[in-house]
Every structure is written in C-alpha cells, then in structure tokens.
Amino acid sequence: MHEMPKGPGWLHWVDLASPDAATSKSFYCELFGWSVYTLTAPGYGDYNIFTLDDVHGPEVAGMQMLTDDSQPPSWTCYFRVDDLQGTVDTIVSQGGQELVPPTDWAGLADMALCADSQGVDFGIAKPGLIKGLGATNQPSAVCWVELAARDVSEGRRFYTEVFGWRATDRDYSGSVYTTWKVDDWSIGGMALMDDAWPSQYPAQWTPCFWVTDCDATAARATELGAAVGVPPTDIQPGRFSKLTDPTGAPFAVITPVRTPGPDQRSDPGR
Structure with missing residues (x-):
C-alpha cells in the first residue's frame, strides 16, 4: 500500500x-x-x-x-x-x-x-502536533479527493496557479476526467458537473474512502441512515458510490480494481 x-x-x-x-x-x-x-x-x-x-x-x-x-x-x-x-x-x-x-x-x-x-x-x-493524515490508500482511509466543478477550465487555471498542480485529462466512457498531479504523482481529480448532475447539487471537494466491498458498504450506510446519491457503479478504477451521511455531508467510497497509489500509473479517480 x-x-x-x-x-x-x-x-x-x-x-x-x-x-x-x-x-x-x-x-x-x-x-x-x-x-x-x-x-x-x-x-x-x-x-x-x-x-x-x-x-x-x-x-x-x-x-x-x-x-x-x-x-x-x-x-x-x-x-x-x-x-x-x-x-x-x-x-x-x-x-x-x-x-x-x-x-x-x-x-x-x-x-x-x-x-x-x-x-x-x-x-x-x-x-503542527498533528503531522497530517496518519493513514491513506488503505481500507477505511482516504484514497482520493475529487473536485466537482461547473467550469473545469477555470478549475485548472486556478489550482495550477495556487498549488502548481499539473492537470492531465483522461476519457472515461466518453466523459473527460481531470487528474491533478504533483510532479508525476496523482493527488486528486476533477469532474465536470454537466447536465446529468442535479442543478441543486453544489460544486465541492469530496473525499473518497477505500472500502473492500462497495455494495456492502453502501447497503450498510443506508441501514445507518445515509442516502445513496450514486449507487454502486463500475467505473474504470473500481466499484464506486457516492453517499450522504445521516447529517447531510456528502462523501464517496470505492473498491479499487487495483491497489491505488499516488503515482502516474494508477489512480482511483473516476
């Protein structure tokens, strides 16, 4: 990992x-x-x-x-x-x-x-005393973060200027997805909020957590009071679902098809 x-x-x-x-x-x-x-x-x-x-x-x-x-x-x-x-x-x-x-x-x-x-x-x-996340890219930890944006060109411009990120685009089933890179390491992604997204859905950053069974996690989350926004779906990097917790906070889960790593060869973005 x-x-x-x-x-x-x-x-x-x-x-x-x-x-x-x-x-x-x-x-x-x-x-x-x-x-x-x-x-x-x-x-x-x-x-x-x-x-x-x-x-x-x-x-x-x-x-x-x-x-x-x-x-x-x-x-x-x-x-x-x-x-x-x-x-x-x-x-x-x-x-x-x-x-x-x-x-x-x-x-x-x-x-x-x-x-x-x-x-x-x-x-x-x-x-400071907290040095950062103590665990990433393993089950029950963050493995990806994603920006959903209405204007991806402006998103590329802004974050490149602020953080020096490099944006690379991939075609996932006809939809272009942007991966953010620091040097050759993938650190997150950006999805275009097109007409398929609900108009009331806000543009936002969302953390994605690695789970060993996306379907079981989504089902358990529902039992615990969550709402499913995107049901478990096969995407290129794995089996993915977007959820809203019982208080209304959105988050995502994924069961990757391969071990996600922050490198140029693999990422768990959509």
Whole structure:
C-alpha cells in the first residue's frame, strides 16, 4: 500500500463539519470501523480525531461542530503548503476568497479556510502536533479527493496557479476526467458537473474512502441512515458510490480494481 507523501500541494487532512457529533461519530465508526477521541483546547472547544482500529491507531480524519447553523454539513479537504499567508494571498489574487484567516489551532496545526474562484471551499495547512493524515490508500482511509466543478477550465487555471498542480485529462466512457498531479504523482481529480448532475447539487471537494466491498458498504450506510446519491457503479478504477451521511455531508467510497497509489500509473479517480 502506498502512503501519500506529505510535501506541498499534497492532501494534508480531511475534516467533517457536523451539526450532530454523536450521530456522526456513531455513523463513521460503525461504517468504517474507526475509533474516535476528543481533544479539548481552552478557547477552541472540542475537536474529534478519527483513527483506524483503536484510539492509538493512525489518524484518518477530524471532526468539529458546525459553528453556523446556516452552513451545510460537509467534508473539507486541506492541502499542505509551506507559506500559509503567501498561499492565501495567491488564492485571493487568483479570484478566490479567504474565509477563515490563517490560524494556529492550539498548536495542532496552522490552517486557513478558503474558497476557489468558483466559490468551492477548501483548506490549506501547515503541520503542527498533528503531522497530517496518519493513514491513506488503505481500507477505511482516504484514497482520493475529487473536485466537482461547473467550469473545469477555470478549475485548472486556478489550482495550477495556487498549488502548481499539473492537470492531465483522461476519457472515461466518453466523459473527460481531470487528474491533478504533483510532479508525476496523482493527488486528486476533477469532474465536470454537466447536465446529468442535479442543478441543486453544489460544486465541492469530496473525499473518497477505500472500502473492500462497495455494495456492502453502501447497503450498510443506508441501514445507518445515509442516502445513496450514486449507487454502486463500475467505473474504470473500481466499484464506486457516492453517499450522504445521516447529517447531510456528502462523501464517496470505492473498491479499487487495483491497489491505488499516488503515482502516474494508477489512480482511483473516476
């Protein structure tokens, strides 16, 4: 199994904003076999860390409570940078927005929340006590992140300018799919939101988790209160499904046809 490198431009962290911590903890721990522990920092409130297996296992995600009831439950993908403020300045200069300024979160990490030039939220981070995801590209861990965008040309331009990513296109069953690369390593993808996408579906970044049986996972997720957006479907990289958890946060799962690795030869994107 390949671990994602932890250099600039790479996925650093995924974070769930939930209106109901108890429901989210129960759902993801039941679905993926995760454990969870809570960090409490004065002035910052509680922050939950999901881990593989027991609480001493590697970190696979974080969770915080929604601070604004008007915001939808969601997953946020954070990408690593060396210069937090410099990257925020670049994001703004390229038509994006600073939503939450660079913040030292109790020494755990320095993070900022931004929006791209099409209004899609994402995060940037520098490691602190939390060095980043402790497990990737293995069952029950993130193996891919995907941007669904209305304008893929603008997406290519923006993220290339901000992170220096290189965009390569592939034809999957007549649909063009963009893979983001750092050097020759695949770090995520971008899908065009064409007329087949519901008009109310927001453009967004979505984490994709590796599961050993996509159909069984989707069925179990439904039993636990999730909704299925894209039923288990065979795509070139594997068997794939998009889901919405019981609080309303979208995520995806895939059973890859081959071991997904962050390299130029294979990726679990659509």
